[in-house]
Amino acid sequence: MKRLFTLMILAGWWGTSMAQVLSLNPSSFNLQVDVSSYADAHAVMWNNSNVDRTITWVRVVHQQPNGWYSMVCDDNNCYSPSTSTMNVALAAGAQGILKLSIFPNDVAGYGEYTVYAYDANDSANVNASMYIQVNALQVGVPPVRNEVIAIFPNPVRDMLYINLLNKSVTSIELYSIIGQKLRTLQVQPGHPTIAVPVAELKKGMYFLRVYSNQRELVTRMFSKE
Numbered sequence: 001m002k003r004l005f006t007l008m009i010l011a012g013w014w015g016t017s018m019a020q021v022l023s024l025n026p027s028s029f030n031l032q033v034d035v036s037s038y039a040d041a042h043a044v045m046w047n048n049s050n051v052d053r054t055i056t057w058v059r060v061v062h063q064q065p066n067g068w069y070s071m072v073c074d075d076n077n078c079y080s081p082s083t084s085t086m087n088v089a090l091a092a093g094a095q096g097i098l099k100l101s102i103f104p105n106d107v108a109g110y111g112e113y114t115v116y117a118y119d120a121n122d123s124a125n126v127n128a129s130m131y132i133q134v135n136a137l138q139v140g141v142p143p144v145r146n147e148v149i150a151i152f153p154n155p156v157r158d159m160l161y162i163n164l165l166n167k168s169v170t171s172i173e174l175y176s177i178i179g180q181k182l183r184t185l186q187v188q189p190g191h192p193t194i195a196v197p198v199a200e201l202k203k204g205m206y207f208l209r210v211y212s213n214q215r216e217l218v219t220r221m222f223s224k225e
Contacts (some may be wrong), residue, residue, distance in 0.1 A: 021049045024098060024117060024128040031134045035104045036218045040179070041132040045074075045098045054120045056174060057098060058085045064102075065109035068136075070117065071177070071205060075098040078177035078204055080223070087120060089189040090195040102176065102219060104136035109135070125174070148210055148218045162194040168212040177205045198224055 024043045033039040047053050059072050069081040074088045075096040090096055100115050111134040119126035149172075150163040162172065164187065172194070174183040182201075185194055198206075201224045210217045 007160065019079050021126045022047060022053070022055065022117060022119065022128045024115075024130045027128070027130050027136075029132045031032065031091070031129065033102070033136050034103065034132060034189075034201050035108050035136045036221060037216075038104070039102045039136075041102075041113075041115075041130060043115075043130050045090065045096045045191060047092060047094055049126075050092045052089070052091050053089050053122075053126065055090050055117050056085060056087050056120045056123075058112045058116045059100065060084075060116065060219050062112040062114065064111035064113075065104075065107050067107040067138075068109070068111055069105065070100055070102045070113060071183070073097065073101065073178055075078045075103045098130070098180070100130075100132055101117050102132070102134050103132070104134075108136050108138050110134065135141065149208070151208070151220055151222055155225045156198055157225045158197070158199045160222060162195040162196065162208070164192050164194070166212075166217070167208055169217065170213050171211045173209045173211070175207050175209065184207075220224050 002191060023046045025046070026043055029038040029041040031041065045055065052073055056076065057072060059070065061070065072083070073081055074086065076088055079086060088096065098115060098117060100113060113132040114129055114131045117127065148166045148169065150165060152161055156184050169187050171187060172185040173181055174182050174185070185196065187194070203224055205223055209219045210220070
């Protein structure tokens with residue numbers, strides 16, 4: 001009986017260890033966001049083994065309203081909404097990021113997603129996932145879309161133009177898709193258009209946060225070619 005009990009403990013330990021070879025923490029998210037903003041599900045991906053691994057992640061959209069889009073970031077890049085799977089190297093014992101960003105694009109509703117991660121060579125034993133639920137709500141009375149700013153061209157290559165359609169705009173902040181603030185643009189009265197050089201930016205997605213003094217009015221995305 002004692003031997004059987006020991007074997008049961010070892011089996012339980014072994015199963016737990018195998019299940020934790022690759023982990024995502026947190027593994028579930030229940031997010032609420034304003035329709036004019038965005039939601040981030042930011043997890044730490046951990047290779048808890050002593051073996052270097054090539055990890056494949058896959059984004060599955062279970063449901064989302066028309067007009068929404070989402071994108072995944074890993075240690076290598078932030079990918080376009082059309083990219084639903086990619087490989088990333090994760091060294092033995094190393095940690096990395098795996099983030100899903102959801103953009104409601106001024107559309108209220110509910111979205112549900114799962115991002116799976118697994119060893120490309122051992123998916124049966126080395127795998128993890130994170131499950132994301134997002135509710136986008138209209139908080140207060142936000143400005144109607146396209147009545148604050150208009151941006152063009154989008155995608156952009158060299159120069160981004162921002163038309164100010166709301167006279168209360170006082171500043172605009174430029175961010176990378178991972179939330180790093182790159183630039184603050186102060187709005188000068190009597191200048192309805194701002195020209196922003198973007199040739200030095202890397203290819204990918206960026207967003208603008210538009211402010212009236214300290215109050216955020218709206219968030220807008222653009223793509224850099």
